[in-house]
Amino acid sequence: MNLSSMLKDLEELTWNAKQIQDNVLEEILRVSSNTEYLGRFLHGSSDKELFKKNVPVVSYDDVKPYIERVANGEPSDVITGALVTHFFLSSGTTGGKQKFFPVNNMFYEKMLFVAALRTSIIYKHIKCVKQGKEMKFLHTRPITTTPSGLPVGPMVASFLLSSYLKNLSSEGYTSPDEVILCPDDKQSMYCHLLCGLVQREEVASVSATFACSLVQAITLLEHHWKELCDNIRSGHVSDWITDPSCRDAVSAILGGPNLELADLIEHECSQETWEGIITRLWPNIKFIQCIVTGQMSQYIPMLEFYSNKLPLISPMYGASEALFGINVDPLCEPQDVAYTFLPNMSYFEFQEEGNNDEIIDLVDVKLGCFYEPLVTNHHGLYRYRMGDILQVTGFYNRSPQFRFVRRKNMVLSVHVETTTEEDVLKALSRATHVIESSGLMLMGFTCYSDISTLPGHYVIYWELKAKNNDVTVKLDDKLMVECCCVMEESFNALYRRLRSKHDSIGALEIRVMQEGTFYSLMEYFISQGASRSQYKTPICISSPHVLAILEEKVISRYFSDKTPPL
Incomplete structure (x- = not known):
């Protein structure tokens, strides 16, 4: 990878955003205008204006029948002129159901380009990181397969299992390919940690796809550090690591007994607090890389606590449907992250929030406005609603930069009010400031609209942990009630007005759960087909089965004791 060449590509792409976007659409229509799906609207034409006039804006349910036909064995040209070679499976934890999308190797090539570009940007801003290794928590x-035999899998896992991984050097990672490719998630994560600890002096960064994955890795370390020390002290991998390729590769890295290293790790992990544990165990680490925007922002305080506030780099914005943009200012504060859209990824259009009549191009968005992106890609999606709400924060050359605001369909409501994901996260941030003084840390949350009684009310599930390892979590009733009140005070005016009418919205409730609840919730979703690398704790819960899992873990309940000020 040539640093200056990649940065030059970034400049050319962003300066020529309009022309590149026009070229992308022209190419897509040239290849796919005669497909069964597009042919109904374009009749073989590749004219951009006809596309904008005739092709409808769609959601997943609109295109699902066409995708299923290809998956069941019909030719790719039902939806795309390109050859569909496999399908990506979404996690299903955000929207409540898994979706699958047709793709081919072009998507992997774009993934490689974005990965090289974000690495070049990081090298530009952080010196000396090239000389170290990355402890990267990736899992497959x-x-x-579909009924027709085409592969189906999560985006990250599909890439890792493709021929593209074989062409990449693993020298820059602490874990060998055998650990990444181990099909058992728990064995894989344990071995990632073991390899990283053995090479602790060489680790320059730690990364995962999402912030929650790093918190899960730290949790696993908390539960298994004594066993990891035993492995290092004896020079043997634990017997429960049964995957033969993984076991052999890790044994080679372990390289025999190392009593001094085991004692050092044991000393650090047995301290009364794990504050700064990442920098204590990996003294040469320069930054943490994972997505910390949107619902992942809840994990920022935890990662800052464990890392002594190392830089948190949120590198990119992407999904199974398309790759969108990259963070060109990696050392900015997490709350200031904006993603510069790359015009060569797909064709992007935007609907302004609250205005479904007008659809505009990428380069025509306006500073400060809120938009939902529409994706037209090379693999069979045309004017597809992403369901994300973004805000324009600036421009990098001629390409806009967007702040991720929220998922469009993630809302709480028990009456006529609407409380969005962004509203909940802001309220949560204020409430967690209240508990910090008591030495507690929020490890995870989710919520749901309880309308089983009248009036309905919001239920917020919290998992709390003491910052001091030797301290048992002791909840102050008055403090927890204050948290309920602070959250309600943070909600919008309509909520507060309806809340003042006692027959409209009931008092907000916080239900505190046992430690480890959110780890159990993750394991449930993974058992249902979600990928550990792409897992995101759902902000809003509606599934009765998932609610039952949470309810079994509730240890205490608290209610707001006053109506919020109007």
Whole structure:
């Protein structure tokens, strides 16, 4: 990878955003205008204006029948002129159901380009990181097939199991390929930690796809550090690591007994607090890389606590449907992250929030406005609603930069009010400031609209942990009630007005759960087909089965004791 060449590509792409976007659409229409799906609207024409006039804006349910037909064995040209070679499976934890999308190797090539570009940007801003290694928590899971025999799997796992990984050097990672490719998630994560600890002096960064994955890794370390020390002290991997390729590769890295290293790790992990544990165990680490925007922002305080506030780099914005943009200012504060859209990824259009009549191009968005992106890609999606709400924060050359605001369909409501994901996260941030003084840390949350009684009310599930390892979590009733009140005070005016009418919205409730609840919730979703690398704790819960899992873990309940000020 040539640093200056990649940065030059970034400049050319962003300066020529309009022309590149026009070229992308022209190419897509040239290849796919005669497909069964587009042919109904374009009749073989590749004219951009006809596309904008005739092709409808769609959601997943609109295109699902066409995708399923290809998955069941019909030719790719039902939806795309390109050859569909496999399908990406979404996690299903954000929207409540898994979706699958047709793709081919072009998507992997774009993934490689974005990965090289973000690495170049980081090298530009952080010196000396090239000389170290990256402790990267990546996992795969077995790939299934469609009825016609095409592979189906999560985006990250599909890439890792493709031929593209074989062409990449693993020298820059602490873990060998065998650990990444291990099909057992727990064995894989344990071995990632073991390899990283053995090479602790060489680790320059730690990364995962999402912030929650790093918190899960730290949790696993908390539960298994004594066993990891035993492995290092004896020079043997634990017997429960049964994957033969993984076991052999890790044994080679372990390289025999190392009593001095085991004692050092044991000393650090047995301290009364794990504050700064990441920098204590990996003294040469320069930054943490994972997505910390949107619902991942809840994990920022935890990662800052464990890392002595190392830089948190949120590198990119992407999804199974398309790759969108990259963070060109990696050392900015997490709350200031904006993603510069890359015009060569797909064709992007935007609907301004609250205005479904007008659809505009990428370069025509306006500073400060809120938009939902529409994606037209090379693999069969045309004017597809992403369901994300973004805000324009600036421009990098001629390409806009967007702040991720929220998922469009993630809302709480028990009456006529609407409380969005962004509203909940802001309220949560204020409430967590209240508990910090008591030495507690919020490890995870989710919520749901309880309308089983009248009036309905919001239920917020919290998992709390003491910052001091030797301290048992002791909840101050008055403090927890204050948290309920602070959250309600943070909600919008309509909520507060309806809340003042006692027959409209009931008092907000916080239900505190046992430690480890959110780890159990993650394991449930993974058992249902979600990928560990792409897992995101759902902000809003509606599934009765998931609610039952949470309810079994509730240890105390608190209610707001006053109506919020109007």
